[in-house]
Amino acid sequence: MTDWIRVLIVDDIQETRMNIRRALSFENRIDVVGEAENGYQAIDLACKYKPDVILMDINMPDMDGIQATERISLKCPSANVIVISVQGEQDYLRKAMLSGAKEYLIKPFSPDELIQTVITVYEKNKQRAVQVYAYQILDQGYVRSPKIITVFSGKGGVGKSLIAANLASGLSQLNKKVVVLDLDLMFGDIASMFNLKVKETIYHVVQEIEKLDGESLLPYLLETKSGVRVLAAPLRPEQSEIITGKHVEKILRLLKETHDYIIVDTPAQLTDPVLALDSSDLTLLVNTLNVPVLRHNRTVLEVMDTLNYPTDRVRLIINRADLDTGIKPKDMKTALGMEPYILLPEDKYADLSINRGEPLLEMKPGSKWAKQMNKLVQMILAEDERKKSESWLSRFAWKKKRA
Secondary structure, eight states, X not given: OOOOEEEEEEOSOHHHHHHHHXXXXXXXXXXXXXXXXXXXXXXHHHHHHOOSEEEEESOOSSSOHHHHHHHHHXXXXXXXXXXXXXXXXHHHHHHHHHXXXXXXXXSSOOHHHHHHHHHHHHXXXXXXXXHHHHHHHHHHSSOOOOEEEEEEOSSSSSSHHHHHHHXXXXXXXXXXXXXXXXXXXXXXXXXXXXXXXXXXXXXXXXXXXXXXXHHHHGGGSEEOTTSOEEEOOOSSGGGGGGOOHHHHHHHHHHHXXXXXXXXXXXXXXXXHHHHGGGGOSEEEEEEOSSHHHHHHHHHHHHHHHHTTOOGGGEEEEEESTTSOSSOOTTHHHHHHSSOEEEEEOOOTTHHHHHHHTOOHHHHOTTSHHHHHHHHXXXXXXXXXXXXXXXXXXXXXXXXXXHO
16 A cells, blocks of 8 residues: 655745645645645644645745744654755755754755655655654663643742652653753752752753754753753843743754653743743643632633643642642632642652752652652553554554545
């Protein structure tokens, strides 16, 4: 059975899109699934249609092809972007490759050249995917599909960093490659949660971001005794000013090349870098049983709805759930419109854990809090396995239908 190659065409000129579609029609294997006239449309259609190949023009209004390629590489990593442009300068080629493009095609090109490039890029990626799949099954016993988990709350002091650090520790204990990205850029605490001495931070990374790939980013990461890696927040608050959402998107894409899980700790504000996390696979919205926290997190959910962030990716976490505050965990559904995902009890060793720089899972693994945290880890892993199975079944059904 011959594979179909699903292609998305992105160019701001309608005539160019028509000519590309006409050229591709000479190859029976190629199925054009859609057209986009700017970068924003390209991202939406890439997520909707999951094309195998995207033909991406560079010079477009609103969002250019380089920016769109960066975002698509993060949100839809299975899509292979071929950048097409009239510019043949080395600088354009370098930027395209850094953004995640697989090939660079200079206009004008012949139909044969276009078709052969599409087929070659598709076949190479297919071969690589098969090899990686086989390697991961034989060598590691599972198929790695990187996941981004954001830990957030609209109010500070609820235990976000404690949860992020221990979630990372729990996943690492199960032989997952885990990194924690500290996006509390003004006053981040993740490094101290592991008693790490910080030298280089995300501030240093963004100054070299154009030169980095997944492997060359690794020296900037701190490593804990349990194997968790950390990309620390800036050492000084003013250093945070240069870090943008675009930087965060690129860093996440690079971290996904070398890790199974990226845990993102955040401030209690929806800043530009935090808003770049719309590609998170899961958001843990942390609550405690008090009115200000509920009020702020209700606002967070309203903002997510306004931004069309899928609420099916949000899980409510209640920390210190056994404290008598006059509010019960069952009241959460009424207040926030969704059931709590897990209840984490108050723990008398929490402050000691923070002061020592040792996660509770490692310091007091038999405590009630640690047991619930391990339960959370297992729940997340179970969700991942279920989604992975559904994805393979869906892809198999689609292939069978096209055959």
